Amino acid sequence: MKVAVIGGGAAGLMAAITAARGGHAVTVFERQARVGKKLLTTGNGRCNLTNVAAAPDRYNGGAGEFTRYALDAFGVEDTLAFFRDLGLVTVTEESGRVYPLSDQAGSVVDVLRLSAAGSGAELCCSSEVSRIKKDRRGFTVTAAGSNREFDAVIICCGGRAGGRVGGTALGYELLKSLGHTCTALYPALVQIKTDTDLVRSLKGVRADALIKLTLWDETIARSAGEVQFTDFGISGPAVFEISRAASVHGAGSRVTLDLLRSMETGEAAEIIRNRIAAMPSLTLENLLTGTVHNRLGRVVLKYAGYDINGSVSALTDGDAAKIAAALKSFTLNVTGTLGFEDAQVTVGGIKTGEFDPTTLESRIVPGLYAAGEVLDVDGDCGGFNLQWAWSSGRLAGQLGGGKRR
Numbered sequence: 001m002k003v004a005v006i007g008g009g010a011a012g013l014m015a016a017i018t019a020a021r022g023g024h025a026v027t028v029f030e031r032q033a034r035v036g037k038k039l040l041t042t043g044n045g046r047c048n049l050t051n052v053a054a055a056p057d058r059y060n061g062g063a064g065e066f067t068r069y070a071l072d073a074f075g076v077e078d079t080l081a082f083f084r085d086l087g088l089v090t091v092t093e094e095s096g097r098v099y100p101l102s103d104q105a106g107s108v109v110d111v112l113r114l115s116a117a118g119s120g121a122e123l124c125c126s127s128e129v130s131r132i133k134k135d136r137r138g139f140t141v142t143a144a145g146s147n148r149e150f151d152a153v154i155i156c157c158g159g160r161a162g163g164r165v166g167g168t169a170l171g172y173e174l175l176k177s178l179g180h181t182c183t184a185l186y187p188a189l190v191q192i193k194t195d196t197d198l199v200r201s202l203k204g205v206r207a208d209a210l211i212k213l214t215l216w217d218e219t220i221a222r223s224a225g226e227v228q229f230t231d232f233g234i235s236g237p238a239v240f241e242i243s244r245a246a247s248v249h250g251a252g253s254r255v256t257l258d259l260l261r262s263m264e265t266g267e268a269a270e271i272i273r274n275r276i277a278a279m280p281s282l283t284l285e286n287l288l289t290g291t292v293h294n295r296l297g298r299v300v301l302k303y304a305g306y307d308i309n310g311s312v313s314a315l316t317d318g319d320a321a322k323i324a325a326a327l328k329s330f331t332l333n334v335t336g337t338l339g340f341e342d343a344q345v346t347v348g349g350i351k352t353g354e355f356d357p358t359t360l361e362s363r364i365v366p367g368l369y370a371a372g373e374v375l376d377v378d379g380d381c382g383g384f385n386l387q388w389a390w391s392s393g394r395l396a397g398q399l400g401g402g403k404r405r
């Protein structure tokens, strides 16, 4: 069969290699000057290519069940074996995240690109597909002004996230033009914007915290780990993990940081009481020195309602308890998130119910397949989104031939 793969990213390269190895004549259309441009930026340039914990429950918003077949058919072990066969040596970190030993995302792109070309796939770069038409004979794909005919098309255009590195809405538009439906889209794995009065002076400060996101007093997401303060709000791995809920629910939610997660409030109050007793001549400015980052300590005191120029000797046991409580529940109002430009993944996409999860073939247009982030599948931070790209790209590239009978 003549097969067009639209998009030369993670899912597209996997689909192209699979289809070409299956004996099909494959053409990859990539709008950017090179394939795998977004891949190059993943994992801070290191490419966190999968996670040993990849399973349907790591995909959000009801997408889990849809991913099950693809992940079962081509899971983490299969992915690692696939890359090993291409010559990529990987390292699995204690967290379960897998990276190339070279620590260079370029290694992942290179082995995929070489394998795609070596398998006989034609790579057409700087070729943006603007239209796909289906008739009884097959598909007409229009790219860079010229038309080509194909028997099957696999759409792997990715999502809107990572706009600076190629994230676009073009895949949704192509699929909508063929009768598919797109859900609402939100940026996720992204920085959270908060009221800036308190955080502005904390720019660059890092803290280890338990994070809780609440909406009308109901906890809607939690995480733990590094938080980085910025001039617009908060960032860092633990923040990314709750950003999906912050993005979908928008302004109105509140983020609460437990800045002393290793101890109970009572223990924290005791530390502060002891400090008050030992150093009554200090001003409040230095009360929390050694407990948390100096700048953070001063901001928490202001948040708790204290004048940092006041004298420590004036503080009571009740004040120690109040300051401890502020350290354990430092709360900021969420005003939104940064946008698709800064996000790592798109929440939402083309409705999964319109595709057969065992083949990824459209239930609306026979011969049309989709894989990767263009579908309404988003995973947790840590390699899960690329695993979906590999698993779904692999399944779609089998063009129905991988279905277990």
Ligand SMILES: Cc1cc2nc3c(=O)[nH]c(=O)nc-3n(C[C@H](O)[C@H](O)[C@H](O)COP(=O)(O)OP(=O)(O)OC[C@H]3O[C@@H](n4cnc5c(N)ncnc54)[C@H](O)[C@@H]3O)c2cc1C
Pocket: 006, 007, 008, 009, 010, 011, 012, 029, 030, 031, 032, 035, 036, 037, 038, 039, 041, 042, 043, 044, 047, 048, 049, 050, 127, 128, 129, 130, 156, 157, 158, 159, 161, 162, 163, 165, 166, 167, 168, 170, 171, 343, 344, 345, 371, 372, 373, 374, 382, 383, 384, 385, 386, 387, 389
């Ligand atoms: C900064 C950043 C860091 C990330 N880090 C990680 C990480 O470490 N681990 C992880 O698991 N995930 C990570 N992700 C998410 C991951 O990169 C994506 O989920 C994954 O790349 C999706 O694969 P895809 O093939 O669906 O889309 P993409 O990899 O985005 O590929 C889609 C391709 O299609 C092309 N295209 C689009 N429209 C057209 C068209 N009309 N014609 C021709 N070509 C077109 C695009 O140019 C692009 O090359 C990160 C994302 C970003 C933005």
